[in-house]
Amino acid sequence: MQLRQSPVADRDVRSVVILGATGSIGRSTAEIIAGAGGAFRVEAIAGGRDPQALARLARELGAKFAALADPRGYAELKEALAGTSIEPAAGEEAVVAAALRPSDIVMGAIAGTAGVKPTFAALSAGRTVALANKECLVCAGAPFMHQAAASGTRLLPVDSEHNAIFQSMGEASLDTIEMITLTASGGPFWTWPSEAIAKATPKQALAHPNWSMGPKISVDSAGLMNKGLEVIEAHYLFGIEAARLDVIVHAQSVVHGLVAFTDGSVTAGLAAPDMKVPIAYCLSFPKRSATAARRLDLTTVGRLTFERPDFDRFPALRVAIAALRTGGGLPTVLNAANEIAVEAFLKRLISFYEIAQMVEQACNTALADGVAHEPESVADALAMDQAVRERSRFVLARQAASRARVQ
Amino acid sequence: MQLRQSPVADRDVRSVVILGATGSIGRSTAEIIAGAGGAFRVEAIAGGRDPQALARLARELGAKFAALADPRGYAELKEALAGTSIEPAAGEEAVVAAALRPSDIVMGAIAGTAGVKPTFAALSAGRTVALANKECLVCAGAPFMHQAAASGTRLLPVDSEHNAIFQSMGEASLDTIEMITLTASGGPFWTWPSEAIAKATPKQALAHPNWSMGPKISVDSAGLMNKGLEVIEAHYLFGIEAARLDVIVHAQSVVHGLVAFTDGSVTAGLAAPDMKVPIAYCLSFPKRSATAARRLDLTTVGRLTFERPDFDRFPALRVAIAALRTGGGLPTVLNAANEIAVEAFLKRLISFYEIAQMVEQACNTALADGVAHEPESVADALAMDQAVRERSRFVLARQAASRARVQ
Numbered sequence: 011m012q013l014r015q016s017p018v019a020d021r022d023v024r025s026v027v028i029l030g031a032t033g034s035i036g037r038s039t040a041e042i043i044a045g046a047g048g049a050f051r052v053e054a055i056a057g058g059r060d061p062q063a064l065a066r067l068a069r070e071l072g073a074k075f076a077a078l079a080d081p082r083g084y085a086e087l088k089e090a091l092a093g094t095s096i097e098p099a100a101g102e103e104a105v106v107a108a109a110l111r112p113s114d115i116v117m118g119a120i121a122g123t124a125g126v127k128p129t130f131a132a133l134s135a136g137r138t139v140a141l142a143n144k145e146c147l148v149c150a151g152a153p154f155m156h157q158a159a160a161s162g163t164r165l166l167p168v169d170s171e172h173n174a175i176f177q178s179m180g181e182a183s184l185d186t187i188e189m190i191t192l193t194a195s196g197g198p199f200w201t202w203p204s205e206a207i208a209k210a211t212p213k214q215a216l217a218h219p220n221w222s223m224g225p226k227i228s229v230d231s232a233g234l235m236n237k238g239l240e241v242i243e244a245h246y247l248f249g250i251e252a253a254r255l256d257v258i259v260h261a262q263s264v265v266h267g268l269v270a271f272t273d274g275s276v277t278a279g280l281a282a283p284d285m286k287v288p289i290a291y292c293l294s295f296p297k298r299s300a301t302a303a304r305r306l307d308l309t310t311v312g313r314l315t316f317e318r319p320d321f322d323r324f325p326a327l328r329v330a331i332a333a334l335r336t337g338g339g340l341p342t343v344l345n346a347a348n349e350i351a352v353e354a355f356l357k358r359l360i361s362f363y364e365i366a367q368m369v370e371q372a373c374n375t376a377l378a379d380g381v382a383h384e385p386e387s388v389a390d391a392l393a394m395d396q397a398v399r400e401r402s403r404f405v406l407a408r409q410a411a412s413r414a415r416v417q
Numbered sequence: 418m419q420l421r422q423s424p425v426a427d428r429d430v431r432s433v434v435i436l437g438a439t440g441s442i443g444r445s446t447a448e449i450i451a452g453a454g455g456a457f458r459v460e461a462i463a464g465g466r467d468p469q470a471l472a473r474l475a476r477e478l479g480a481k482f483a484a485l486a487d488p489r490g491y492a493e494l495k496e497a498l499a500g501t502s503i504e505p506a507a508g509e510e511a512v513v514a515a516a517l518r519p520s521d522i523v524m525g526a527i528a529g530t531a532g533v534k535p536t537f538a539a540l541s542a543g544r545t546v547a548l549a550n551k552e553c554l555v556c557a558g559a560p561f562m563h564q565a566a567a568s569g570t571r572l573l574p575v576d577s578e579h580n581a582i583f584q585s586m587g588e589a590s591l592d593t594i595e596m597i598t599l600t601a602s603g604g605p606f607w608t609w610p611s612e613a614i615a616k617a618t619p620k621q622a623l624a625h626p627n628w629s630m631g632p633k634i635s636v637d638s639a640g641l642m643n644k645g646l647e648v649i650e651a652h653y654l655f656g657i658e659a660a661r662l663d664v665i666v667h668a669q670s671v672v673h674g675l676v677a678f679t680d681g682s683v684t685a686g687l688a689a690p691d692m693k694v695p696i697a698y699c700l701s702f703p704k705r706s707a708t709a710a711r712r713l714d715l716t717t718v719g720r721l722t723f724e725r726p727d728f729d730r731f732p733a734l735r736v737a738i739a740a741l742r743t744g745g746g747l748p749t750v751l752n753a754a755n756e757i758a759v760e761a762f763l764k765r766l767i768s769f770y771e772i773a774q775m776v777e778q779a780c781n782t783a784l785a786d787g788v789a790h791e792p793e794s795v796a797d798a799l800a801m802d803q804a805v806r807e808r809s810r811f812v813l814a815r816q817a818a819s820r821a822r823v824q
Binding site: 173174177178180181182186191258260265268270271272273274275276277278279280281282284286287288290291294297298299300301303304305306308309311312313314315316317318 | 580581584585587588589593598665667672675677678679680681682683684685686687688689691693694695697698701704705706707708710711712713715716718719720721722723724725
């Protein structure tokens with residue numbers, strides 16, 4: 011089948027803002043836009059710390075505005091864009107300004123908590139947001155969904171699991187849904203005994219079998235914490251309670267999500283493990299556009315397996331689901347504590363299982379201290395996030411000191 | 418999860434006509450209606466030849482009208498319904514009258530060519546038809562789809578494969594669809610070498626691994642002719658050409674159909690192999706109702722396999738797809754010749770592979786004789802069907818005579 015790349019009428023051209031343009035999702039987004047034969051026009055892009063990469067991408071995409079989060083890179087960005095009509099800017103406010111440029115869709119692909127403010131700004135301005143950032147919903151799910159409803163706009167999930175579920179749900183009303191299931195690949199440790207997982211090194215945790223991802227998300231995947239965070243995201247995104255959210259382990263990463271209805275029907279979203287598929291879906295929603303993304307051939311895959319997750323060997327998933335069931339601000343706490351714990355694991359300060367232990371302890375401490383209320387605003391969520399990070403760092407420092415004393 | 422069976426407001430009660438009420442699909446339909454807590458009201462039912470079974474069902478369902486196709490059963494039906502307000506009737510016209518009673522949905526579940534006229538009558542009267550009869554679309558696909566368009570009504574597929582595809586497509590436009598895939602269980606002979614299939618007996622052909630069905634459809638399944646007929650149905654139902662229709666063998670019968678989009682996304686329809694699932698879907702469409710149908714648990718199934726079909730060992734599938742690609746009236750010819758051939762196989766007059774051979778020969782003869790035009794009307798299709806049956810019977814008789822002479 012040939013790609014349909016007939017000339018696009020001006021009024022059909024969709025204008026796009028890409029937040030996190032120099033990251034993995036941002037670059038895939040740029041590739042799809044470049045291959046779409048003029049179906050998209052890039053209004054603005056924003057990147058983190060690399061002025062050269064941002065300038066190159068802005069030129070390639072013909073963006074009107076390029077914002078670098080790191081203010082120190084302004085001069086270099088300006089110089090790299092000299093002689094073009096692309097407007098350079100730098101600093102946190104510049105990224106928010108990029109998010110607010112007029113557009114049909116904003117790709118929210120800034121990694122980590124840094125993505126929360128600019129993505130929220132886009133949503134508040136009524137933009138349709140393709141969401142590739144986990145923290146927006148895990149850290150500040152309630153404020154985000156309230157704002158989406160208030161702005162009368164939609165959050166389109168880029169994550170392959172949520173995208174598959176979104177496509178499988180169609181316009182179904184929630185009361186016809188019996189269960190939403192996210193699949194997990196199981197990660198590199200799925201077949202390991204717990205004794206081996208306990209001793210796992212960062213290098214082993216980073217060797218994901220199906221997806222090539224950054225270190226934070228790779229460690230999250232290895233412990234199934236990533237799936238726990240995704241269950242939390244699904245809760246906010248689809249407005250469905252924890253009891254109707256399930257996880258199954260599916261090593262081949264071909265079926266990404268399933269929706270079981272009250273009549274016994276199940277609809278599933280499948281695709282080859284290629285992020286271009288959900289990105290293209292979100293960019294063109296509610297239409298679809300032809301892509302050169304990898305195609306799924308089930309007869310080549312041959313065999314799909316499905317297993318129940320193991321909460322004993324993968325306690326992080328249990329801890330995340332428990333946080334969602336308890337509710338309030340625990341997802342915010344969980345997310346912040348997990349980032350610090352993963353950082354500590356990557357620096358070899360704590361063992362693999364200590365990640366889940368630290369996170370669980372942070373949740374218990376927040377509950378005991380009565381500081382786990384549901385965040386009322388993004389600012390509230392970010393303040394909670396900050397407090398938990400500081401406390402987690404303090405706990406780590408105290409542990410390190412106590413270990414040093416013992417030795 | 419509890420079934421939701423709250424009292425149903427009168428205006429929300431859906432009135433149903435069941436054609437083929439005493440058959441397997443009809444009885445499952447009756448079960449769903451009986452368990453739906455008043456969500457449905459049965460206006461009329463029609464059955465074939467069993468007045469007692471029809472009368473019993475009419476009483477149970479509180480139908481207003483009960484029609485028996487066999488006129489000889491009228492007296493017995495009338496007696497069995499004495500003392501009730503259920504109106505009895507018999508004969509072909511009575512079945513059409515049942516189809517035309519006012520209703521929100523007509524379940525078209527009469528087996529074989531007998532289902533064509535009453536189902537077409539319902540469609541012509543603007544009824545929404547849940548279609549469980551293959552012949553309507555294989556024998557008279559073009560007239561049916563023209564009439565559905567002219568009546569501004571919808572054909573809802575009950576067949577599990579088409580139902581899964583219908584659910585997976587949602588409101589997608591055809592130009593966004595790259596491929597529609599129907600799965601086949603492979604039937605009882607999937608793992609057999611061709612030498613063994615050549616000698617297969619009716620008893621062996623009737624031993625289907627996943628579904629319990631009548632003899633005709635079981636033999637069709639054993640040779641994958643059934644999947645070929647379903648590909649033809651899918652062509653008419655979804656208005657999509659043969660090149661975008663694929664078949665894969667999936668022994669577990671859990672994934673029933675898949676829709677691959679031009680952006681690389683694939684949506685699939687899954688369910689436990691229980692016809693109550695698609696029946697319930699059609700009865701409530703576009704809403705959904707809770708059922709007690711079997712639930713699918715992928716972790717219990719554990720493993721799903723997918724293979725390419727083998728056209729050498731299963732020539733019937735090749736013959737059916739070739740008929741669709743040639744088009745015109747060949748699907749009509751194929752369907753009629755196949756019924757006679759299967760009948761002959763079940764009577765042990767011909768071998769298993771002779772089914773596909775006879776069908777292919779009938780298609781070639783029709784082409785050579787220039788009598789394979791696309792049927793212009795249901796009457797035209799039925800006349801073609803009749804002519805092919807007569808010719809096929811003649812061919813069989815001639816063969817039998819020639820074999821007798823040889824012996």
